Amino acid sequence: RFVAGAIAVHIHSFSASTLCDENANWVGPLVSKGAAASLGNVYEPYLQLTSHLDIFNNRLLHGFTFAESAYMSIPALSWMSVMVGDPLYRPYASWLQIDAQAQSAKSTSAWKMYHEFAVKNAARPAAEFRALAAKTATSARNCPMLEDLGSIEVRDRNFSAATNDFKQARACYENRDDVLWVVLEEADAWVKQKKPKRAVDLIREALRTASDAPAAPLLKKMEQDLLESQKR
Numbered sequence: 001r002f003v004a005g006a007i008a009v010h011i012h013s014f015s016a017s018t019l020c021d022e023n024a025n026w027v028g029p030l031v032s033k034g035a036a037a038s039l040g041n042v043y044e045p046y047l048q049l050t051s052h053l054d055i056f057n058n059r060l061l062h063g064f065t066f067a068e069s070a071y072m073s074i075p076a077l078s079w080m081s082v083m084v085g086d087p088l089y090r091p092y093a094s095w096l097q098i099d100a101q102a103q104s105a106k107s108t109s110a111w112k113m114y115h116e117f118a119v120k121n122a123a124r125p126a127a128e129f130r131a132l133a134a135k136t137a138t139s140a141r142n143c144p145m146l147e148d149l150g151s152i153e154v155r156d157r158n159f160s161a162a163t164n165d166f167k168q169a170r171a172c173y174e175n176r177d178d179v180l181w182v183v184l185e186e187a188d189a190w191v192k193q194k195k196p197k198r199a200v201d202l203i204r205e206a207l208r209t210a211s212d213a214p215a216a217p218l219l220k221k222m223e224q225d226l227l228e229s230q231k232r
Contacts, residue, residue: 001034005091007066008035011050016040016082027084037066037085039073045080061115065090114145134165143172147182154189162189180206180215187222196226 002008008030015026016039022032027040039051056073064072067087074081117136121129130149137145150165166186173179183206187199203223210216 002030002036004034005036006034007037007060007085007091008033009039009051009053009056011047011053013041013044016084017042019084027082031084037083037089039070040082040084041080042082043080045078049074049076049078049080051081060090061092063090063093110142110144113140113142114148117145138168141172143169143178146172147185150182150185150189154185154192157192159189159193162186163193176210176213177215180210180213180219183219184215184222191226196230200226 010026010030012026016028018024019028019031022029025040027038030038039056041050051070051073052075053073056069059069059072060066065087066085066089067083070083114137117133121132124132130152133145133149136142137149146165146169150162150169153159153162153165163186166182166189170179170182170186173182183202187202190196190199190202200223203219203226207216207219207223210219
């Protein structure tokens with residue numbers, strides 16, 4: 001299940017055509033798994049008219065409500081767009097409070113630390129930013145930051161660097177579900193390096209200690225798909 005307060009979105013045609021079936025489309029299942037809010041489409045708009053998730057995320061991080069962020073993220077009003085959740089929900093409202101206790105290092109969350117680091121260092125060249133971010137994340141044991149750096153490397157097709165970041169994130173996380181999610185990301189990065197055996201070995205290692213986890217069926221399917229692809 002999603003952590004309390006999570007907002008989950010997947011861009012897909014007809015993602016919100018029904019909300020009454022937890023196994024149909026996307027919005028219904030996401031909410032049934034604990035998501036506090038989601039965005040979707042009741043029909044099939046052109047891709048450019050769906051929510052721009054970078055804008056949606058940016059507005060949330062800057063303290064706007066769910067409804068405000070959602071409407072800012074769509075380039076045109078349409079009967080196809082659906083927002084499900086409390087319109088006044090502000091997941092990052094506390095980030096805007098100028099309060100000594102809220103700003104203390106003790107109360108600073110991993111994501112808030114990463115956000116503040118990114119804002120402070122956004123003007124640096126990409127290579128310098130990543131090197132400093134990796135050093136900062138490692139010294140602070142900021143697991144989400146390490147994981148996100150891996151995702152950035154994947155986006156830029158630096159798969160070797162990505163696997164290194166994901167490996168550090170795996171060692172950093174304590175929650176089993178977080179570890180298994182990173183295993184999936186790292187395994188995919190190994191596959192993209194044309195090293196499926198490394199991916200299979202990683203998945204099998206994870207399954208030895210997490211065979212009963214909710215993510216286990218997905219890991220097993222990925223393992224099976226990789227083994228079948230190697231036979232072709």
